[in-house]
Amino acid sequence: MSIEHSITQLDDDLPFEHRRIKILTTALSLLLLIPIVLQYTLLPTAVAYGLISLAYVVLVSFHILHIGKIRSDLIFTKLYLLFTAIVSVRLLLDPDITNIVRLLSLLTFTATNIFILPSILPFDQFLSVTARVSAVLVVIGLFPYFGFPTQFGFFDLSLWGARIYWYESLQPITSIFSNPNQLGGLVLIGSIGAIHEFFEHSENRSALLSVITLSGLSMTNWRTGWVIFVISIFLYLSYMMFNREVFAIAVVGSLLSISIGLLMMFDLVPGPHFLSEFSIGNRRTRWIVSVQVLFDQPLWGYGFSGITELEGGASSPHNSYIRIFTGFGVIGGLLYLFIVVGTTVESARRVKTYQGVTLTILLISFCILQVFNQLTFIGISMRSTLISLMIGYFITGEIR
Template sequence: MSADHSITQFDGDLPFQDRRIKIPTAALSLLLLVSIILQYTLLPTSVAYTFISLAYVVLVSFHILHDGKIQSDSTYTKLYLLFTAVVSVRLLFDPDVINVARLLALLTFTTANLFILPSILPFNQFLSLTARVSAVLVAIGFLPYLGFPTQVGFFDLSLWGADIYWYEGLQPITSIFNNPNQLGGLALIGSIGAIHEFFEYSESKSALLSVITIFGLLMTNWRTGWAILVISILLYIFYMMFNREMFVIAVVGSLLSVVIGLLMMFDLVPGPHFLSEFSIGGRRTRWIASVQALFEQPLWGYGFSGITEFEDGANNPHNSYIRIFTGFGIIGGLLYLLIVLGTTVESARRVKTYQGVTLTILLVGFCILQVFNQLTFIGISMRSTIISLMLGYFIIGEVQ
């Protein structure tokens, strides 16, 4: 793996002039999407994980046969290596099967997402396929409203047992997923992909894709996704109205606004009274319990297994940053923050094209997503895979 601050542009980074569909890479992008989606169906877990593993064998093999070279930003490569070292050393304290399996996932799947897959899956093409796949799955999610069966093979299309926040009487759609948040995550990325396609090519089909995926997101009751979509659209508008320097300020400002809002929620800084009473789904108790646990073991944390001796599900704090800090201590947590936040801000600073703008906006969204969900860039879950893949597009210099 070569590490260099001066990144060269890849051939796949010229989609503005060349819109020809590259069949092999399109097939590989679709293979990745299908494999990470199937784990949320009624398919047996062992079968789904086997399919994911085979998909990665194909993807990595294609990379080796096609080029085999790996280029990356030396700073973030070193940060990632340090982070994996901390995680590996922490494993020595709890060398059980689950922790070993998660470490192997970090060293294999996550590493491939960061340093290999971005070079063989063109950014524009991956986003376009994600927009189309999510639009199809959104449409499938509405079939129960039309009287179609709710189970077809290993696909369960049942509506979620709750009311849509914005329209009482309608139930959230789940499509083939086991809960609406998974569909919401894919619809969010598909929405941004469709919006990116529309801004780049100004085609009516891109606008239609945007409408379908955004409406699908609205039908999932995933409030975090709604907020991220609004922020994403505002950042797009801000970039078009002002220059790149102002875009960087807007990106940093959006991240700081979230941090300040959270501090106000916990009355750590003065703010509107309603924020201290704003519902975040019972997360306050979990976050406080997890932070208290970190104070008791700040250096090495509790490992991948997390915290199990606390009530109220503190082992699942629904916050990626808290999860990493409690898992791997202050050092591991700071390294994780440097990777996630550093790539986001640096991506904004290096923006040269609409691809770079969209990548930065996605990274901002993932920074915010991790505040309210236990979804790090580690692992083979759908959203974790896409987070690490988007980080990879920046780290290897594929998109700017």
């Protein structure tokens, strides 16, 4: 049961209640977004983590007081619990501080994102808030172009020390983040949220949000985000121009195309020669070394702390799937794949509403993102939080 149903079933003045709920859910969405963004500023790490923990205490308390129930897809809940059990056993075999912290994060923050937050953060409202926060951060990121100071308390707005690929006279924007890719990760979700809002309501402000967020994404130099956005538009068009069956085929086809392309890059299946020459941002060597390391300990892997001690690039593979396989062995890696890819495919197959289309697009976006980024759905990083939250919208059945 979502927050809208929980509150409005007791009230007769629905227009007033809808406004009240919108204000409330906006506040709850900001309560989650602001702390996870602040951890990438100059704010002391301990303070940032403290704010995140406080936000989760408030959100969980609100759920207990106003919702009180948890519902979820049985199959994927079992997969999550089995994955959690594998991770728990592996990390308890090496009970150092890094492994214990990661395990606690999986059992608390990640579980909350998947099973609790979707019922108190309505999907449309969360995307709407994310789009507006993203747009504001993009505008703030433009300040250095106009000669404004780059230091505001805990915020450093300095431009990135490189050149924008498509316009070398400008440097990439970072806004309040320490890295343009972090801004790009949030703005990608914001741009998809803005487009979702525009397609549903056809409002001028939604179109403006789309322009601002997409412009911001283009000025981050985050090529992965550019590719994901193009795929997202392709999937939207496949649904709007055809039907849900074609959309599901397009989703599965996109995943298969990316998988086959990656296999071609490593000459595992026949393909164009130029693909085998891609460095993939210097990831090729890291991936190869990581897989070789996995073969030495395929059953249990090395745990999170063990990965950091590996050499030759395996300690930082820049690939979430490889990181999980290396950390928790073949069984843990396959379970992680089943959860991340399985929810995406099932979401596409079960699409009934436009909300379901957007959720599926966000899920496949995170599937692709994790190929080139090592942040999994475990943790309190911004991307980990958003990945697990979107998985949660599907598993809890809030969106179809």
